[in-house]
Amino acid sequence: MSKPAPFFKTLLACPEAVLFFVLVAELVFFSAVGRNFNTADNFANIVRHSAEIGLLALVMMPIILTGGIDLSVGSLLGLCAVLFGVFTHEWHIATPLAAALTLVVGAAAGGLNGGLITGLRLPPLIVTLGTFSLFRGLAEAITKGTMTYKDFSPEFLALGRARALGLPYQGWLFITVGIAIGVLVHRTTLGRSFRAIGFSPEGARYAGLPVQRRIALTYVLAGFVAALAALVFTARLRQARADAGSGYELQAITAVVLGGTSIFGGIGTVGGTVLGVACVAVLTTGLKLIPAIALQGIGSELGSLLTGALLIFALASGVLAKSLAARRARRQALSEPQPQPIP
């Protein structure tokens, strides 16, 4: 093609740009239709309610970039929340130390996933399906299914309530982790190896990368941040329960895939993941503010339903667009004169 591609076509090829327009459209739509949508309080609310899923999405992204998947992050969030409650309430450990201990447990649990996947070359899907059940089961066993830990220290609860410069604390946390993951994935040799591994594990190995160690690292990172999300979750709800974070793994994966990261690995940006998180967060909270939907109390079901449908649509459209482009390229190659080989 000698003609320059039309502006909107190049734009459509970039999932981040499409997502940005979807986000703007969502904002315009809900500002017009939703009640009290366009207020500072509501935006703080959106940030507060989506920070945990956002954190999980940020660490799910490097895993999917290497071609893996982690279904256990939601369960691990529940286990870490319960363990934090045990540390503070039953072992009477000071809150900062208990929080640090929770983060260590999270990283260790991620290490279990990573060790099984890389040490024994087991498929990540089945390993994390097993730990999905194991972590949630341990949380239920510890709390006997019903116990909740309440009455945390007010300094800790501030993590879930207070704001600095108008943005809730967990918003700042999300930004910090987002920048850290962004720098890691896009600006360091360590992080760029994730992309190489996802693009071609064999090629990465021949290039001298310690493939298995790097893959294990992404799962440890996910465990660590899942524990961090557990602390944020506990502070927001002011209680630690065994069912904390159920279904979050799906929403995190949805945000990452919507954000343009290929589920086959090797392609994706952290910026896209952040946009994906924002799109899902605005959609699910915005729906609850539409009077007709709020009246029926079906906001959360409708939000999850649309998220699932959106994920199918994003997956299918990505593949369909690629195969259409390939077909067009083939037709063009047949109709246009072949380029002369360079002598």
Add this chain to the structure above:
Amino acid sequence: MGRYFRELSVAAALVLLLAVLAGIAPAFFELQPLLSRLTAQTPALVVAVGMALVIICRQIDISVGSQFGVCAVVAGLLAAAGLPLPVVLLASVAAGAAMGALNGWLVAGLGLPSIVVTLATMVTWQEALRLFQQGKFINLPAGLQWFGLAQQRGQLTLIAAAVALLAVAAWVLKNLAAGRHVYAVGTDAEAARLAGINPRGTTLGVFILLGALVGLAAVMNIVQSPQVDPKAGGGLELKTIAAAVVGGVAVNGGRGNLWGVFVGLLLLATINPALTYLHVEAYWEKAIQGLVILLAVVADGIRSRRGVTK
């Protein structure tokens, strides 16, 4: 012996567990409770057969729990409207097959990974059902429970039907071309294609079959009680995948035996009542299930690594 070592070791674990139970809690083997427990597992067995085929074909389907809920509500509403059981069964199977076909089309037709596709359809069906039914139970007409038979005869009918289905599926998988194609595609799809097998058609077929079996299982479930619980399918995906993996179906496809799946399901299904009889708190069920799955895959991983180095 060597060929079926994996299946036999699971059977040995089951026999061991039953022997312990026989020593400590003979009450476990009383006829009527045992029959009721076995009957309660028949829908899971039917779904596990389909799940095993999908895993042997190197795919996975985690949307079966949601499909089960949709099929149960479809069947329940039709039955409550007074339609005869065969029509109800047909509609439920058709609904399941249609949902399976959507999964199969997305996976085989578009080449998307089955885990993400079925994750998305799982949520979509589950939330659509919650929107539609709002968690309400459906009351069934009186003559439907146990097909209008006495309870024990109804239970025996269900058990016999499930085991017969298992036997037929195991025979087909072992002896007919269609069954061998599933193994071939699961082992190496490209090699299978070069050998004249249609890998896409086979993959689509196993997803549709799984959906149809889910529809059948949903009807087998609703005839066991006077009401339909729209949340009845919760956790079914984990249970059936665990049964297949514990029963020796390789998650990398191409290997597995339906009788092994049967034993795997029995082992998993025995753990929970065994916990109660051994006075361990039932809250440990999920953790132990997860541990059993991990143990099974770790055992497979170690075995296959040893096979590679030999």
